[in-house]
Amino acid sequence: MSTGATVLRAARWIDIDAGQVRSPAVIVVRDGLIEAVNPPEIPADATTVDLGDRTVLPGLMDMEINLLIGGPENPSGLPNPMHGVQDDPVYRTLRGTVNARATLMAGFTTVRNLGLMVKTGGYLLDVDLGRGIENGWFPGPRVVSAGHAITPTGGHLDPTMFQKLAPHIMPMSVQEGMADGVPAVRAATRYQIKYGAGVIKISASGGVMSHSTAPGTQQYSDEELAAIVDEAHRAGIKVAAHAHGDAGIRACIRAGVDCIEHGSLAGDDTVQMMVDHGTFLVPTSYLSEGLDTSKAPPALRRKAEQVFPKARRMLAKAIEAGVKIACGTDAPAVPHGQNAKELWALVDRGMTPMQALRAATVTSAELIDAEDRGRLAPGLLADIIAVPGDPARDITALETVDFVMKDGVVHKNSTAEPGR
Structure with missing residues (x-):
């Protein structure tokens, strides 16, 4: 009417x-x-x-966010390290409604919720969160959901690696993204797509804030990466890869991954490879200043001290080379509601303010194939x-x-x- x-x-x-x-x-x-x-x-x-x-x-866009963690009870950054074993799916989803509102009030009207990293019993909580927002039940941004991040055993996005849990404390299923080998990664990808994922998120290299391998280590084999991309692309779904390491980034680009998250250790040739293949980069660069590592274990603090300066230098080179850069915060590593600080980081690394605005609007819209915003x-x-x-x-x-x-x-x- x-x-x-x-x-x-x-x-x-x-x-x-x-x-x-x-x-x-x-x-x-x-x-x-x-x-x-x-x-x-x-x-x-x-x-x-x-x-x-x-x-x-x-309205601005955040292409790397996790609405289901952080926020209430821990507004200053990283979530309680025990949230993975203390929070049930219902409580976690209720937290997501609060984080969604904070994100919208900060001026971000579209986000990619880039990968559940928690045990849910196979429920895609971010898909349901997005449905509730779309139905008008509570305020929040438009959500492109990844469902569960797909990760190898012991990979950066293996939920047990954030708490360094002992064996059998939190067993994970293929439906929850834990997948080793080509048949399993195909099954995990199909499951997320079946239940509403609009993007697939994978763990392609080690990370900073997990007790996983070194940040530069490639975690999925070339064959596994190719299988995930094949399944997603045949369904018309893009793939985003957590990848800090140069070798992992190059493997992702060769496999046809659409978007690299972080890209911290990419060398000059790899940056040019992103340009040549039209691969998007979501650098989450404000982490260098905004991530509170003071309470992290010493080993993780050391990783951050090594990776973040290199990540800032990489982004400056990517900007100069003309990589397609979209805006993403990795919230709650940057607290929900402070998403705009990522645009400051883009400018600090070499973008003009107008280029940063494009990264958070038209480039992000292009990344998610949204011609209507x-x-x-x-x-x-x-x-x-x-x-x-x-x-x-x-x-x-x-x-x-x-x-x-x-x-x-x-x-x-x-x-x-x-x-x-």
Whole structure:
């Protein structure tokens, strides 16, 4: 049923396609879509929302997040290391609703929930979380869910490796992503797709915050990687790979993996390989500053000290080389609701503010094949945020989001609050 239009007025808006800040902003929204931008006439049935001296821009996107961990009870970063054996699926999903709201209120209207790393009995909690949001049961971003991350025994995303559990304490199933050998990885991939995964997440190298192999170690064989990609691509699903190490990244690119998460230790030739193959990179670079490792075991702190400086240098080279870079935080390693700090990191490593904005909008939209968002243009989804100042000049303006609209529904409007 058609409803009246809403007109958003503000001092400025960001034209992502042109890479320009334009004035003024007059955005007409109707039935969840953008109807017009700066039209010659305003619809007679319109209700006006005056956002004042603010910049309007498309809703931002976080391509590496885990809404089911972190947040309540531990807002400062990494979750309780015992959450994997203390939290049942119901409690974990309820936590996800709180984290989803915090993410939306921070101006992030689309996310990829990139891989459950917990025991669930085979339930894809992130898929159900996304369904609840889509049904309007509670506020949150649009969620592209991975289901369970697919990992080899002892791999970085093996849930028992975060707590360094003894044998048999938390046995994992193929349905929960624990898969060794080609037949098992095919079965694990098919299971996630069957129950609603919109992307497949795999563990292709060691990690930093797990008691797994060294970060650079390739964990899945070439044959296993190829089998996972084959299963996903035949179903029209993309594959994202956790990969810090150079050899693992190269193996993923050869196998046809669509997106590398982190990419910390990629060499110059591997960076160019990403460019040549059109492989996306989600660098999660703010981890270098934002990840609180103070309570991590000494061995993990040492890994972080070794990897993070190299990761910053790699990203600078990737930016210069022209790798397709999308925005992702790895929250809750960066606390939920502080997602915009990743854009600061992209700028710090060499992007212009406008390039960072593109990474969190049109490039992220391209990564998930979403042509209906990422820009302010007629016919696209009315996912719109507003911030004080001009983020094209000062990217940290995105850390203060005063207004959030998703699907044409206003979820946050603090523009009229005293002192704002």
